[in-house]
Amino acid sequence: MTQKQNVVVSETKSKVMAQNKSLGGGYISITRRSILKNLEINNGRVNGWIESIRASSPTHSSLSQNKTSWILHHPSALDMFDQIMEASKGKQIVMFLDYDGTLSPIVDDPNRAYMSNSMRKTVRKLARCFPTAIVTGRCKDKVYNFVRLAELYYAGSHGLDIKGPTRTSKYNKDRKSETLLFQPATYFLPMIHRVYQQLVDKTKPIPGAMVENNKFCVSVHFRCVDEKKWSELAQQVKSVLKDYPKLRLTQGRKVLEIRPTIKWDKGKALEFLLESLGLANCKDVFPVYIGDDRSDEDAFKKLRDRGQGFGILVSKFPKETSALYSLQEPNEVMDFLQRLVEWKKV
Ligand SMILES: [Mg+2]
Numbered sequence: 001m002t003q004k005q006n007v008v009v010s011e012t013k014s015k016v017m018a019q020n021k022s023l024g025g026g027y028i029s030i031t032r033r034s035i036l037k038n039l040e041i042n043n044g045r046v047n048g049w050i051e052s053i054r055a056s057s058p059t060h061s062s063l064s065q066n067k068t069s070w071i072l073h074h075p076s077a078l079d080m081f082d083q084i085m086e087a088s089k090g091k092q093i094v095m096f097l098d099y100d101g102t103l104s105p106i107v108d109d110p111n112r113a114y115m116s117n118s119m120r121k122t123v124r125k126l127a128r129c130f131p132t133a134i135v136t137g138r139c140k141d142k143v144y145n146f147v148r149l150a151e152l153y154y155a156g157s158h159g160l161d162i163k164g165p166t167r168t169s170k171y172n173k174d175r176k177s178e179t180l181l182f183q184p185a186t187y188f189l190p191m192i193h194r195v196y197q198q199l200v201d202k203t204k205p206i207p208g209a210m211v212e213n214n215k216f217c218v219s220v221h222f223r224c225v226d227e228k229k230w231s232e233l234a235q236q237v238k239s240v241l242k243d244y245p246k247l248r249l250t251q252g253r254k255v256l257e258i259r260p261t262i263k264w265d266k267g268k269a270l271e272f273l274l275e276s277l278g279l280a281n282c283k284d285v286f287p288v289y290i291g292d293d294r295s296d297e298d299a300f301k302k303l304r305d306r307g308q309g310f311g312i313l314v315s316k317f318p319k320e321t322s323a324l325y326s327l328q329e330p331n332e333v334m335d336f337l338q339r340l341v342e343w344k345k346v
Contacts (some may be wrong), residue, residue, distance in 0.1 A: 070318035077312045077325035077336050085343055091286035096270055098291030099136040099143050102314050105330055110223050122337045127151045129344040133273050135266050139214040157216035159269025161186045180276050185216050190259040202236040209233055217259035252293045266295055267302030297322055
C-alpha cells in the first residue's frame, strides 16, 4: 500500500476498469498508481481523487455496457448455487456479512439504514445453520441496534471492535460465560474522538456532509453533498488529517473513512474470527464473505489467498473485485441466504 496525501490506494491489485471498445466491449485495467501519476502531472490531486470516486461509483453508468463480460468473470451466486454447494461438501460453512448495502439498502441518512424484518428473520435462520458474523465499518453497537440478533458475531469499526455472541448457540455453547471481545486499537480512542469533533466543525459549512463517529474510526458521508462541493470537502478533511499522521484516509461508497494506520482490516477480522471459532488451521472450512464496498475487498482477497471459500460482491455495476461471485442487491442476498438455509435443512 502506498500513502499519498493520506489517501491509501493499493498499487498492485486495485485497478479501475475502463472501456476498451477494441476488445469487443470488454474491459481493460488501469492501475491506480498510473492514475495517481496523472494527478501529479496535472497538479490536481483532489480532482483526480474525485475522478477516482466517480470511476468506483456504482452509479457510474458508462461502465454498465461492460456488464455482460463482467458477469462472465463474476457470475451470480444464485445462478451458481448448485456448484457452490458442491464445492462446500464436507466442509464447515462460516458466513461473514457486511451490513450497509448488503443486508440493508443504501439510504441518504446513514442513521436510518434499517434492515427489513424478512432479512432479519433470514439471518436468524442462517445463524442457526452456520456460524455467522456481521463485519462492518460502523460502530459495533450501532450495527447491533440495526440487526438485534444476539446469536451473531459482530466486528465493528472495520474489525477493530469484535464481540462474540451473547446468546448461546450451538457454535459457542462451550464458552457460555466468556464472551469474545477483541479491540486492537484502544490506544486510538481519544485521538479518534478528537478528530471526529474537528471534522464535524470543519465540514459544517458544506451542506449535506455528515460525520459519523464509529468509535475506532470516523466516516465522512458525502452522498448528499453536491458534486461541486466534493473537492472542498476533501480539502477540509485533509486539512484536519495533516495533524494526525497515525490516521489514514480511505474511501468507500460516497464515504471517506478515517482509521488508525495499524495493519488491521476486514480481512484480518475474518481471520481472527475463524481463529476464535477454532477453524483457522482447519482444511475443511468454507468461509463465505458477502459485501458491497471497497473495504470488503480486503476480506475477499484474504479468502483468495487462503484458497478457501470465496467472496460475493453486491453490485449492480461492474467493479474491479477479488470476489468470485456477485449478487445485485440486498434482496438477492436475502434469496441466497434463504437458499443456504433450505439447503442445510435438506
Ligand atoms: Mg457495505
